[in-house]
Amino acid sequence: MEILLGKNLAEIQAITRKLAMPDFTAKQIAQWIYAKRATDFEQMTNISVKNRELLAENYIIGRKNYDLVTTSADGTQKYLFNTKNGFVETVYLPETDRNTLCISCQAGCKMNCVFCMTGKMGFSGSLFSSEIINQILSVENSEKLTNFVFMGMGEPFDNTAQIIQAIDVITSPWGLALSPHRITVSSVGIMRGMKEFLEKTDCHLAISLHNPFHEERFAMMPIEKAYPIEKIVTELKKFDFSHQRRLSFEYIMFDGINDTQRHATGIVKLLRGFPCRVNLIRFHKAEGVDYQSPSQEKMEWFRDYISNNQLICTIRRSRGEDISAACGQLKTEQNQS
Ligand code: SF4
Numbered sequence: 001m002e003i004l005l006g007k008n009l010a011e012i013q014a015i016t017r018k019l020a021m022p023d024f025t026a027k028q029i030a031q032w033i034y035a036k037r038a039t040d041f042e043q044m045t046n047i048s049v050k051n052r053e054l055l056a057e058n059y060i061i062g063r064k065n066y067d068l069v070t071t072s073a074d075g076t077q078k079y080l081f082n083t084k085n086g087f088v089e090t091v092y093l094p095e096t097d098r099n100t101l102c103i104s105c106q107a108g109c110k111m112n113c114v115f116c117m118t119g120k121m122g123f124s125g126s127l128f129s130s131e132i133i134n135q136i137l138s139v140e141n142s143e144k145l146t147n148f149v150f151m152g153m154g155e156p157f158d159n160t161a162q163i164i165q166a167i168d169v170i171t172s173p174w175g176l177a178l179s180p181h182r183i184t185v186s187s188v189g190i191m192r193g194m195k196e197f198l199e200k201t202d203c204h205l206a207i208s209l210h211n212p213f214h215e216e217r218f219a220m221m222p223i224e225k226a227y228p229i230e231k232i233v234t235e236l237k238k239f240d241f242s243h244q245r246r247l248s249f250e251y252i253m254f255d256g257i258n259d260t261q262r263h264a265t266g267i268v269k270l271l272r273g274f275p276c277r278v279n280l281i282r283f284h285k286a287e288g289v290d291y292q293s294p295s296q297e298k299m300e301w302f303r304d305y306i307s308n309n310q311l312i313c314t315i316r317r318s319r320g321e322d323i324s325a326a327c328g329q330l331k332t333e334q335n336q337s
Contacts (some may be wrong), residue, residue, distance in 0.1 A: 003062030006130030085125030106154025157193025
């Protein structure tokens with residue numbers, strides 16, 4: 001049966017019209033599914049019994065429980081969800097002032113970045129907006145969520161339409177009614193999807209930089225061949241990031257690989273004068289990946305050099321490393337069996 005979860009108001013309206021229900025029913029259904037997190041039509045008590053039965057005969061809401069949750073010593077939780085294309089992981093990051101959910105958009109990933117466990121899984125398929133929204137609604141602390149980052153498994157702009165649809169659900173008044181400024185989408189920089197996302201949403205963007213030099217970035221991230229970082233930056237300069245929308249460049253640091261003075265200078269040269277920030281991320285050891293993380297002192301020196309050259313630069317705190325929930329560590333064994 002057709003799933004309602006992940007649909008926008010216009011799509012639900014088309015359904016209520018087809019079923020000869022009053023127009024206002026569509027908004028009621030959307031509010032029950034998203035704001036009130038209903039899992040069954042029976043819970044929709046302001047909709048007539050006849051219409052609830054009609055819905056149940058033709059549709060399902062489509063919520064699915066997670067299969068497993070693991071909790072880190074630092075409170076981070078990693079959830080495992082089964083989707084039509086295999087298992088995906090979702091990470092809940094509680095902090096004193098915010099609760100962030102790191103969402104997956106694909107089962108596996110095609111991008112094959114050499115340092116990433118998800119990339120090593122290969123690609124099983126893209127998630128529907130229903131499967132993206134289900135991650136948000138089905139974690140234990142769903143109602144406490146304040147921020148969302150599309151930094152889990154997969155490349156968002158290899159699944160742009162479903163990402164934009166999910167963002168519509170999160171930000172619309174009939175949906176979860178949260179500000180687009182609570183959402184950050186992270187990408188290696190697939191140009192077409194990136195432009196569509198920037199034109200259609202007001203969410204923040206994070207670009208995976210990891211190396212300012214073409215040949216070296218290509219050795220780490222094959223996508224550099226199709227979308228060189230210099231061209232991405234040139235394209236991004238056509239958009240306005242001077243106000244509420246934030247642009248950041250993510251930089252995973254690998255000892256002796258991309259943490260030298262030359263790299264720091266290269267980053268400054270690439271980004272100086274552009275309203276953006278650089279987030280440094282310590283590399284988290286991953287099975288089969290022959291890189292090491294630099295020392296804290298090295299990372300601080302790198303940060304200070306960039307900060308002293310008119311760019312905002314921070315070191316991101318690592319979370320959930322003990323349960324393999326940290327950046328670059330997401331990988332579902334179940335997909336490989
Ligand atoms: S880092 Fe992101 S884009 Fe690269 S392989 Fe991993 S999930 Fe895919």
